[in-house]
Amino acid sequence: MWLTRPFNERSTQIFLLILTVAVIAVTVLHLAVPAGHPLYVSGYTVGLLGKYLTYALLAVAVDLVWGYLGILSLGHGAFFAIGGYAMGMYLMRQIGDRGTYGDPILPDFMVFLNWDSLPWFWYGFDMAWFAFAMVLIAPGLLALVFGWLAFRSRVTGVYLSIITQAMTFALMLAFFRNEMGFGGNNGLTDFRELLGFDLRSGATRLGLFIASGVALALGYVVCRSIVGSKLGRVCVATRDAEARTRFLGYRVERFQLFVFVVSAMLAGVAGALYVPQVGIINPSEFDPIFSIEIVLWVALGGRASLYGAVIGAVLVNYAKTVFTGVMPDAWLFALGGLFVFVTVFLPQGVAGLLGHLKRRRDDEPSDSETPDKEATA
Amino acid sequence: MRIPCYSWTPRVMPRIVTCLLISLLAWFPMAVQAQEDDGQALLEALDTRSFDDKSDAITAIIESEHERADVWLQALLDSDLQRLKDSGRFVIALETAGLDVTVEDAMTGEAIGEVSRRDLDRLTINNALRSQLRSAISLVELYNGEQDARLDAARRLIGNVEEEQVEPLTNRMAEEPSAAVRHRLNQALAVYRLNQGDVEAVEVLSGSLNSNVRVALNRATQSEDPLVVDAATTALADIEQNLKINRAAETLYFGLSMGSVLVLAAIGLAITFGVMGVINMAHGELIMLGAYTTWAMQQLLPGQPGLALILAIPAGFMVSALVGVAIERGVIQFLKGRPLETLLATFGISLILQQLVRTVISPLNRTVITPEWMSGSLVVNDALSLTLNRMYVLGFALVVFAGLILIMRHTRLGLEVRAVTQNRNMARSMGIRATRVDIMTFALGSGVAGLAGVALSQLTNVGPNLGQNYIIDSFMVVVFGGVGNLWGTLVAGMSLGIINQVLEPWAGAVLAKIIVLVFIILFIQKRPRGLFPQKGRAAEG
Amino acid sequence: MTTFLRKTHPKTSRVFSTALLTAAMMGTSAHAIAQDEDPIKVGILHSLSGTMAISETVLKDTVEMLIEQQNEAGGLLGRDIEAVVVDPASDWPLFAERARELLEQEEVDVIFGNWTSVSRKSVLPVVEELNGLLFYPVQYEGEESSENVFYTGAAPNQQSIPAVNYLHDQIGVERWVLAGTDYVFPRTTNRILEAYLKEEFGVADEDIMVNYTPFGHSDWQNIVSEISRFGSEGKKTAVVSTINGDANVPFYRELGNQGIDAADIPVVAFSVGAEALTGIDTSPLVGHLAAWNYFMSVDSDANYDFIDAWLAHTGEDDAVTNDPMEAHYIGFNMWVEAVQKAGTTDVDAVKDAIIGVTVPNLSGGSAAMMPNHHITKPVMIGEIQDNGQFAIVWQTPSTVAGDAWSDYLPGSRDLISDWRKPMECGNYNVVENRCMGSNAEEQAEEALAE
């Protein structure tokens, strides 16, 4: 089965190993070690790491389209946010009559903005299965429509990047409007429980952290098996010589669309896991700046190497945590500098470096250029 | 009630006006007659919490022929009239420095020197008093002011004519040299007559767009005299018609002015993006630098904002152009033919520039003063007036555009630029130094961004986020117009501006913007290369 | 700065080590936290970067100044007070994260912070979960009363309603433009005002115009001309502006240029402080109004002392003070008083002790903490003077107590808030006689416990 193929690749094995060890280690250190002990991992840190993991998944999703399909999407924040909103709406409905006004149906913000009834698009979100389905479907659908329009008319390169940016910008403005019924600027917050687990308990947060880890692993495997497959090679072919691929008889726009949608869904999942961990979703996640930042994570980690995206996401966000803590003013300098440095001096990113070293050690091409032979053979 | 008319020294105003003034203020009880001429007492009366009492006190001051009356009123209007807490002595603040204030004695006008703010009580006034003072002064001016002042005074009278004023105003109308002022006065009186139920008055008023006239006519339609009613209704009808036209004109103007801003912001991008295929995300910050240059110039030349603004035009261009060159040499030249990478790198630069401004100058917005000749608006008629600052910006945008077209068409640089755009290698082989062209082009584009900044400093915040607010719009305009096509940018900017302003009244500001964005996205699907697609290297994006 | 440099390092290095999950690097100098249990820790949660930095940085400085003053005065309970500053970077989820950091990692005794409503909403669950103390200094939309939050800013009834009364009674306004930025504070305020105007003054629908614009809106041509048209119908018209921050500059510019004079159509602003006026050439704005609970131009010794201290602290002669700064001034002093009263910084003790505490405010009066965790404030109307300062033209005769739940919103009409025993409820429904929603389950648990 094509989904199992990645498990034969060494890079995937190593990645999954590290990830598993990491997640288990944190779990153990959080539960088993007494607080105050130097090895103790506090709930705060767990939450932080959980957030990084969701970002990592998001980065993987972006790398899939940018690295392998050559589509620089400046709008992936939108899919992330929509997934987040889907989850947020579910969590809002879970509050039930424990809201400030004790309204069994309407969320608080609707009550004091005088909504008399629940808008149609909120229906069904009280059911977990529906909400979780929406986490995949809503971003997927947006990607499908948008992508279909764009790829069909062969909008590529810069133009595509710019209209993806326009898309997320328009969505941001839209979600800021209170008439939209998504809580406007305040977004959705004050969540209580997820599938019956109290979101304000440490155990739940740990669970979410682990869930994020698992999601990242799954997402990685899915992406790996896509790029490892013949389809992945068609993508690379499209990236490098679109016209040629057409003459080989591949319907390029459909492959682009397929991968774009998959990527959007992954982003949605990342968002859905992000929201309960940070406890709020509001339109600022649609901010084009955020989408560009995601691209930086990937660029830093290294395009067209999925694990690179993960490294990039974790590094940058950890740096952000440190800098905004230690010297707030310096953060933007650092971030900006990073953008310039990576693009000019490190086009292959960290993964590129690793691959380079690897190749120097034993002269086989790193899988960022050609998928592993054991996959092909 | 009977109004005593005191003999009046010609210095202030003719006798008749005193009565006029007093009658104008007639609705106040004359409580303060007793203490004419006693300045201290007059001012004492001002020092009260209740604003009604204050306005009585003002009346009293106007009546009293105290020679410093006008000084006091002016000081009161500027809220410079203050009082020393301990001695209760009245003073006039001249200038405020930190916690200390330089003051002079209100009675004698002798300088007192610096006083701590703690020891002063300010005699505050509110809008009611402010307009009372103003109308008093403007009435004076109806008699001996400049023509504009008289016109303004006359306009203020429309709808506010009291019975006692009818006769003096009629006389005044006879003497008045300026036809415009006469016309106003005539309308003012007509409104009064109409309120008395005089049908002929409608004659005079029909066609006027003045809001008070409209109000009067509206009231007239409720009158019981059928003649008046249908006269007023017909008059109102064609006024409404007239208003519609004016409103359309207004919206068009709004659209053009918004469009001009978009064009200014985008046109530099059209050059860098179009010619070099460089997606310069730092473009917004180059605009910001231009705006800050304006501010800096005004700091350098305190007191002459106008001159500073004009000097800022070349200065802003230079600053942004230099920074542009620095960016091109420092980063972009290493990213030839990797447009998406330039996007990321320049975005990094934009972050750095923003933070630089925050740390070096201030996170707060800077005040950029609008020079006299740019503030206010050009009054076409009572319903339509065009704001001057935007009109200047509109003109400026067109000038810049024309300039660029000239450069592109009729200069060596323009020729080379076009050559490089069409076919880089060919141009190279024909001895054009493409790198030099790149530098020049980028400098030009950045410089134009600087100019945009200078213009924007007159319309919006001058702060670190200035650029952020325009970068996305700029890209939309360029892509919509067709990359590398200046005319495309002009048409795109203007049309987007107009669409936006037409939509706004019924869709609301946010929705209008969203609609425009969606429209652009869909348009790009139909025509991936924009309104005026451009052949050549840049088209491969 | 230095203080929190020392403070944040151990934590971040631990995040780092765990992030890389090399056990060797774990917990480098984790005991650094153990050392300084002596000083009382005050967390400061204001954005120092990002869009909100403009407004929030001064508040962080204010609290630092107050702490310095307190330490010079001998500290609190004989212990020093130490500021723990973190930067949520105007990023709402980050606010929650930082709050958790302050309470879990730094174990601060109290937090002063937040400006925007959304940031407060994002912090709220964390503060409640970890039972912290939060002092929130900005005027806000109300409709909230948390056991762990103290609202030292104005509730709607402490700002908008008196302002509207002033306009109606003193200026004789009959037509109303409610213009605001599209977020929750203006939305709620305008809802309340609409209801209030109709109920109290019998204003007709066609005499109320409501308009919302996005954040940082810069092209006001259309709206301003609409306003002037709306205002030229003969009735006295006023604009009640809840326009936020940056958008004000172009708005007032446009007003000035389209020749809308304060005497014709006054604009009363709720979100514009003197610091927002930096960036505007105020000459065309003279006479426009703002409704706050404090103005820098307030004439009282307390205020002049505060201003002096502030100028000294910032080292700038033209530094301005504003309403939220006063709110922090009041809040901080209330907390100090409560701690002294309780003899401990224990959150529950302080929570009980602080209710009823009365401290002087900057306008010569005094502020008391109400059982609903809101405070009493005077309401002032200021007119912009040509020097960019506000002259106070009107002031409520006495202070007004903040009302968490508006009487003019259907949803909250029946709700009251009282955190004293026995009620101990932030949203008690007087009709159904029960404590609504949020705290229901806690109530139940307590009931079981007893």
Place this chain on the structure above:
Amino acid sequence: MSFFQALTERDRVFDFMTPQASTVDVRHGPILYMEDVTVSFDGFKAINKLNLTIDDGELRCIIGPNGAGKTTMMDIITGKTRPNEGSVWFGSRHNLLHMNEPEIASLGIGRKFQKPTVFEALSVFENLELAMAADKRIIPTLTARLTGEVKDRIDEVLETIGLTALRYQPAGILSHGQKQWLEIGMLLMQRPRLLLVDEPVAGMTEQEMERTAELLTGLAGKQSVVVVEHDMGFVRSIARQVTVLHQGSVLAEGTMDQVSSDPSVVEVYLGADDEEAA
């Protein structure tokens, strides 16, 4: 699945389009049939009333000076350029003017570009794998496995184009000549009915040329081959039928000798040919 399902399935390539089962109707002789085709780029007629017929299994050489419209003609056949007028038929069933590139390609028309374009990031092996005639819908592509005969087929082609040794090297590192080979190899993998080859020997050494010649002649018969070439020597070595294009329309047609003896051809072409042939 039912026919209607088939219709609703966007990714489905209908059987008659897939080359294996290609039902190109050649009973009436010609496999490619162009009539009165005209293309103009803003006024300039690149192709002008061009008539051309290629028989099944024929090997046809097309020569002509620069700007004669050779490449444009190929663009039209492969669906890259749409003519302003005229008709282009593949066999007597498929109107190429109603199809896009992938459809035409899967009908069995393969094209080799003037400038060799191979997927540089992919290995030689993968280049061939992608080119291979197969079900090119998304899901099949995603789940495609390398079956034995596929591998054999690829090895076989690798053998023919002599790149077996370099099979796992990224195509990017190949020499110019090798890239030309690889691209021809990719064409072979497609099992096309009609091969359009644009300047196959540009920049090749003598012996490389010879092999190319053998290869193309070998293909002819099984497939129809159209070769556009400047190199007269090469053309002479392979050509049976030669068509001369000039200013977008056919100037002469016939065997090499007939053509080269045609005075008009000599005038417009062979005269100018010397330096090109060199």
